[in-house]
Amino acid sequence: MSSVLGVSVGAGAVRVARPYAGNSAERGTVQPHAAGAFDVQAVPVGERRVEELAADAIGAVLSADPQITATAIAYRDEQHARAIRAELARRQFTNYELVPDVIAALEFLEFSGELQGFGTVALYDLGASGLSVTVVDTASRQISFTERTSDISGDYLDSLIREQQIASGRIAHPPDAAGLAALDALCRTAKEELSESSAVALPSTEGLVLLSQENFEALIMLAVESSARMARDVILRSEQPVQAVALIGGCAQIPLVARVLRRWLGVPVLVPANPGTIATRGAAILARPVRQRPAPASFTTAFENSIPAQHDSNPPLLSSAGAVEKFSRRREISMAGVAVGALVVVAAIGVSLGWGPQVLEHDSQSSDAVTTSAPVTTTRPSIETTTVAPSTTDATNESLAGPAPQRHETTTTTEAPPEPGPNTITIIPGLPPVVVPTLPPLFPAPAAPAG
Template identity: 55%
Template sequence: MSSVLGVSVGAGTVRLARPQHGGPHGVVPPYSFELQSIAMPEQQAEESAAEAIAGTLAGSPEVAATTITFRTDQQAKAVRAAMARRQLTNYQLIPEAVAAVHFAHATSDMREVSTLAVYDLGSSGLTVSVINARTSDVHQCERISDISGDYLDSLIREQQIASGRIAHPADPAGLAALDGLCRAAKEQLSHSNAVALPSEQGLVLLTQENFEALMMLAIESSARMARDVIIRAQHPVQAVLVIGGGARIPLIARVLERTIGVPVIVPPEPETALARGAALLARPAQVQQAPAAAPIPLGDNDDITPAWLTAPTRGRRPLRALTNRSHSRRELNVAVLTVSSLVVLAAIGLGLGYGPEVLESGSSSDGSQAVPASTPPRPSSADPTTTPVTTTEAEHAAVVAPPANQRPTEKTTEAPPPQGPNTFTVVPGLPPVVLPTLPPVVLPGFPPPGQ
């Protein structure tokens, strides 16, 4: 059975999540994951993530897709470069906010939530995002490093040293070990009221009351920062999702709900929420193939046709289509040139003043005279008092009828005049245009032509 892999790249930890499938003897609860955390220096986060992914894929060939979260575009570029160096290609990158929203939909009731605020308190800083819960569009996202998990651990360390029970470590290695011990004490306080952890420097003793008093100012400051981000986003939120390692502190949820005034969602194991959300979004890469081109229909007279002529080619049209298009384009060019030449010649003839002559010669070239229209009879100059002369129909017919011996003129066509050197036929069927011979131009200081 195929599986998928979700990966979140934090400042000091890379987390991997794989959904678990039900076995033959039982059913695994929904959204149950196999989790793995790898601690590494912040400067090698992307390389460590790519190395962990390569090792997981080599040991689990059933993994069909991988999704990796990123916080910034710079981190996304670094992840791509690290994956390319290991020749890993079947993966996708998604923003952390998108993975957080998808995980919230999968594990919480989000039917009444249209805009969600994500409070992500990690080891290196705090990120507050305002996201559209339905489209995963990010309205506002801000990050600060003044408040972080490491900062809260340093507060516990300094408080333990100031109490006199813990000696100050002498070297950086001892200081890092004491910080890890204070972090473990902080995490244990999420489900207990007091914790006591021995160390080489002494006993780390911490109660819930002392811890909350120590953390209150920093957590209240982070809650006000989250509220300001929501106000700047200009989108009222209906819930706040708290993730990251700092989400295990119960005081954070209480302060956020009191400051912002909306319900606060804290999922179990909040530090792995991004990796699990990425695993839920993992899909195998789909490679789409281009559809094959339809064969080219040939004519009935094409008895022998090469096979490569009808085969579809990439980026190249068949030879027959190119030939037909070139013929039609050549004919179109010839027609355009012919019409352009006729227009130019006609314009030259009209511009030189030979347009009327051409029109007159064209109208008289058929050998027939135009018959003027009958004019109305002029009024008689006789005295109006005299009686008008009337004519009978026979007399009128005799006056109007033409003489008997006169035959009607027949339309005769004359042969066109011979073509001279300056004679051009503009339109077939119309008389040619004769261009005049201009006299030579004699410039001052130059002999006349012919001398």
């Protein structure tokens, strides 16, 4: 019988979860509420790289249980996913998939019935390395807003307990890093035991760790209220009607956290059993065997296949007769525009010199113009239709346009102007000469002397 493996890679521990016999990976067959539905194991990170430890744990479980056919690994963000993927590629692991830890946690909470009746929820994930608050829609799995901070974390709460115990005088400050790490682990154990008891007393080589529930809550109150303020701000920025808040992560089982969030947010606060393994069990539910897909074609091959081979040296724009004809028509239109512009300029000059009527009536005053006494009318013959079939584009354009009208141009000539006189000058060749009036002298000539 096949089985699946769910993995969560946290800063403090790598957790793996497998459904027990009788459960499978298919939705509806795993019973999360049943006692012992999942076999969950945790491996502390310690001094090793967390990605390397996760790869070792996955390899050990797969070697011990050959019936595992699918593995799902919950990751925190894209950088976290890239690091995990690189380590698994180095180990040549292929039959796995990466899922966001928010989606994995949401899958388990909805599958177990914790979120029944809630459409939009906020996931408050307080773990060893930081706090993440995410607003997500339970139906579409759409994330509206998410934010993460390391100002409050499980490690920070452990350090508060450590400093308080050292300040009380019952615990001597460890002399080296190894002793400090051992004391931090003892303070972490005290924090976890205070979730179910009113006081703890744990002996160590440096002294006795003694802490009550009341002292512990007073110690972490400011940090928890700061996290509640952050959760409220995230919900407001998401602009979504959040109906409940679900607490996950190792520190979610601290009773003070749920009480403060209820007071600050005013919505139901859900605390599932074993909140530190929610993402791990959700990943096991999401695990599916990876199907073999054909390798996609390379970009070069796909690009070459999409373009037909060109054996002509001409560019594509001029490779067809229709394109050449369109290009010639554009040139004719451009030349016609230039000619019309030149006529407008000539007409304007003629108007300014006083020959507007002659210019506008197409008066020809050139020396080589044909002079007749009667108007001559010339009609341009129509263009003969060729037998060559037009291109598809030209046929479409001609079907949309009306028939070209036949043009009749009438050229009327008048008698030639008189020969230029002594007071006429020619300013522009081809235009009538300008008559310069005779002006009286500015100063009269001196009178001849008498006698």
